[in-house]
Amino acid sequence: MNAQAQAVVDGYMRDLKRELRALPRQRRQEILEDIDGHIDESLGRNGTATEADARTLLEQLGEPSEIASDARERFGIAPVRFGAVEKWAVFLLAFGFWIAGVGWLLGVFFLWSSNAWNRREKLIATLSPAAILVSFASIPAGFLALLLYVITVPIWLAVIARRRATPARG
Amino acid sequence: MRCMVPPGEGAAIAQLRRGTLEYCVLALLSEGERYGFDLVRELSEVDGMVTSEGTIYPLLSRLRRDGLVTTSWQESNSGPPRRYYKLSPAGEKALASFAQEWGRFRDAVDGLVGKGGRK
Numbered sequence: 336m337n338a339q340a341q342a343v344v345d346g347y348m349r350d351l352k353r354e355l356r357a358l359p360r361q362r363r364q365e366i367l368e369d370i371d372g373h374i375d376e377s378l379g380r381n382g383t384a385t386e387a388d389a390r391t392l393l394e395q396l397g398e399p400s401e402i403a404s405d406a407r408e409r410f411g412i413a414p415v416r417f418g419a420v421e422k423w424a425v426f427l428l429a430f431g432f433w434i435a436g437v438g439w440l441l442g443v444f445f446l447w448s449s450n451a452w453n454r455r456e457k458l459i460a461t462l463s464p465a466a467i468l469v470s471f472a473s474i475p476a477g478f479l480a481l482l483l484y485v486i487t488v489p490i491w492l493a494v495i496a497r498r499r500a501t502p503a504r505g
Numbered sequence: 506m507r508c509m510v511p512p513g514e515g516a517a518i519a520q521l522r523r524g525t526l527e528y529c530v531l532a533l534l535s536e537g538e539r540y541g542f543d544l545v546r547e548l549s550e551v552d553g554m555v556t557s558e559g560t561i562y563p564l565l566s567r568l569r570r571d572g573l574v575t576t577s578w579q580e581s582n583s584g585p586p587r588r589y590y591k592l593s594p595a596g597e598k599a600l601a602s603f604a605q606e607w608g609r610f611r612d613a614v615d616g617l618v619g620k621g622g623r624k
Binding site: 358362365366368369370372373375376377379395396397398401402405406409410 | 541542545549556557558559560562563564565566567569570584585587588
């Protein structure tokens with residue numbers, strides 16, 4: 336295929352990879368490999384395939400967002416939203432310490448009840464305050480570390496959730 | 506939560522197609538193992554079966570996760586190795602039990618809708 340066709344295909348594969356991010360890594364890899372093989376089978380060995388040929392083929396395959404939403408349904412994965420639960424989690428993890436600490440615990444509860452973050456991210460957000468308190472026995476250093484936590488971790492979580500959230504579709 | 510629009514007849518057919526597609530894939534594989542690309546081409550040739558060809562690949566991946574199909578890489582004489590899909594014993598069982606249920610279901614729908622359509 337010519338350079339323009341290759342560019343169209345590359346853009347499509349990039350979009351597809353991003354759209355499929357909610358799937359487990361291995362499954363996503365499989366789907367990307369198969370679709371890449373499909374495109375290659377149709378266009379790759381045809382040295383004269385043009386941009387128009389590429390567009391026709393990709394249209395038959397379907398929009399990346401359409402394939403991804405079908406895939407999420409097949410795997411029973413609820414779409415990620417940056418909704419009320421996620422916003423409360425971020426807010427309470429940031430400001431909950433000053434509501435007698437209870438707010439923070441409630442934030443942890445919201446954190447774990449959302450599908451916007453994976454287990455590793457939830458563990459980091461939950462356990463790092465304890466690790467901070469243990470490793471900094473002295474009050475000022477521990478306080479500074481905690482301050483750093485409430486500034487950085489909620490922002491990090493919000494960025495992740497917003498990036499993963501799928502726009503609502505009709 | 507996803508808002509569900511009450512399905513019209515178009516949506517009803519789309520749901521039905523979606524639900525039965527995996528058994529159509531299993532049925533094709535019961536004739537022998539296949540390369541994903543050939544499978545997609547065969548399904549696309551059946552009128553009204555597949556609207557977006559790309560959606561078959563996630564389906565194949567899920568069938569594999571559920572152990573209904575197995576895969577193997579095979580050399581091809583015209584390009585890189587290809588992933589072949591093969592029906593597993595569990596897949597055979599799932600297909601057989603669906604085929605039986607489907608026969609009953611189809612007769613039931615034909616009995617009711619067929620009558621209504623002939624008015």
